[in-house]
Amino acid sequence: MAGVDGIRRRRGARHIGVSNFQIPHLRRLIDEVGVVPEINQIEAHPYLPNNDVRDFGAGHGILTQAWSPLARGAILDDPQVRALAEDLGRTPAQVVLRWAIERGDVIFPKSVHPERQLENLSIFDFSLPPTAREVLDGLDRGEAGRQGSHPDTMDLITR
Numbered sequence: 001m002a003g004v005d006g007i008r009r010r011r012g013a014r015h016i017g018v019s020n021f022q023i024p025h026l027r028r029l030i031d032e033v034g035v036v037p038e039i040n041q042i043e044a045h046p047y048l049p050n051n052d053v054r055d056f057g058a059g060h061g062i063l064t065q066a067w068s069p070l071a072r073g074a075i076l077d078d079p080q081v082r083a084l085a086e087d088l089g090r091t092p093a094q095v096v097l098r099w100a101i102e103r104g105d106v107i108f109p110k111s112v113h114p115e116r117q118l119e120n121l122s123i124f125d126f127s128l129p130p131t132a133r134e135v136l137d138g139l140d141r142g143e144a145g146r147q148g149s150h151p152d153t154m155d156l157i158t159r
């Protein structure tokens with residue numbers, strides 16, 4: 001009882017998630033293994049919206065989980081983000097996190113400060129006006145916006 005069929009028969013893994021899968025990785029998993037993962041955890045924030053991978057996932061019912069949703073803090077001093085935050089009476093982090101959940105991403109911002117954790121959780125009582133979304137959509141820097149390693153070139157753990 002090997003492979004995915006074996007796992008299914010044993011009901012050993014019912015909800016399969018992957019991380020840093022690019023489109024070719026997802027295609028291979030779907031076509032060769034016959035598994036459509038439920039979620040793909042990838043870097044995503046306004047500086048790197050990662051729309052191609054997101055859209056491919058959405059087309060296959062795969063949820064996107066955005067890692068570094070605050071661009072590791074790099075986006076919080078962005079003048080356009082700060083201006084939006086001021087207009088909306090929110091913090092820059094709240095505006096950026098709200099952008100992510102409004103487009104349907106699962107987010108898990110990291111902070112070691114309890115007050116910031118609370119701030120980051122307090123994003124479900126407002127919404128972004130379309131003009132604000134347009135500003136945030138316009139911050140896309142493509143590959144230059146990437147904060148972490150590119151999945152195609154990052155060091156792999158091999159055994």
Ligand SMILES: NC(=O)c1ccc[n+]([C@@H]2O[C@H](COP(=O)([O-])OP(=O)(O)OC[C@H]3O[C@@H](n4cnc5c(N)ncnc54)[C@H](OP(=O)(O)O)[C@@H]3O)[C@@H](O)[C@H]2O)c1
Binds near residue numbers: 041069070076111148
């Ligand atoms: N799957 C992967 O390959 C992968 C790769 C990278 C990261 N991740 C995961 O993604 C999660 C988050 O990513 P991340 O930590 O890289 O980046 P992030 O959540 O985008 O940003 C974290 C940075 O933002 C600061 N911050 C958080 N909330 C803030 C607020 N309200 N105001 C001001 N500054 C704030 C934090 O500082 P303080 O802590 O000092 O508040 C920290 O420096 C982590 O759990 C990480 O493990 C996954």
